[in-house]
Amino acid sequence: MGTILLDAYIENELFFLFKVKKVFFVWFAYFWNPNQKNMKLYSVNSGYFKLDGGAMFGVVPKSIWNKTNPADENNMCSWAMRCLLVEINNRLILIDNGMGDKQNEKFFSFYYLHGTDTLEKSLAKHGFCFDDITDVFLTHLHFDHCGGSVKYTDSSRSALTPTFKNARYWSNKQHWEWATHPNPREKASFLKENIMPIYESGQLHFIEKEGEWLPGFETLFVNGHTESMMLPLLHYKNKKVLFCADLLPSVGHLPIPYVMGYDVRPLETLKEKERVLQQAAKEEWLLFFEHDGVNESVTVQNTEKGIRANHFLKIAEF
């Protein structure tokens, strides 16, 4: 009897010690992981523009998408160009940078820029300026994602230069090839003046492959919207934040068949959305939307209808 009691006592003690060790390990991992501790995220809106609602929702009829994204008299809906600034281990990484201001009046007349937000003002709100940026991460080179990369050197508008003079610019080889030898379908979105000055300045670098790019900063490569678009997946406060770029431009695009008419491989997008959304629901990722004019980010959950938004949040509250 005595031996049994002693055994039970030892077993209990061991279990207790194991639990204490486990709690300590989790605590240690959280507080000593430099990425978790040091990463700061700032939402940076570079402005709002308009795009045709039909083009943004592909095969979905207007009677449906108009409820979540009401169109104006020209069938245009308002969209944000929301970037994300990642501060991590003395680096300040800007993910995408909006449309910029280089093109002529005729070009901008197609896109109805509105609101008062600009990239410069939104960075300043967080206490940063262009010269503070150490890295510019370009999800892809469509003009509404990378146009802010390059600016005119002065008011004569005769020469172009990278906007972020202290930054390394990041794309990947496959996408760079695709964008610099564009197909007729995407040609109007890949503008030479947004792209070539980055290369000519010597500031262009390539991310080699999917997976961990920096500690706490993973990338997913997706091919439905365009070739090798890169989505940052950030390890932040013991959760993950996905910068959705054009895989999921807005909360209205959560249903799987709601795919943009612009996508070059829509069936690929369906599969990529399914995979990403299932994982996001399972692991409670925060999905950060670049183009949603109203909702900055959401968590998602499985419902009878498929994966839908759960909590609506802002990065600053997360």
Ligand SMILES: [Zn+2]
């Ligand atoms: Zn795009």
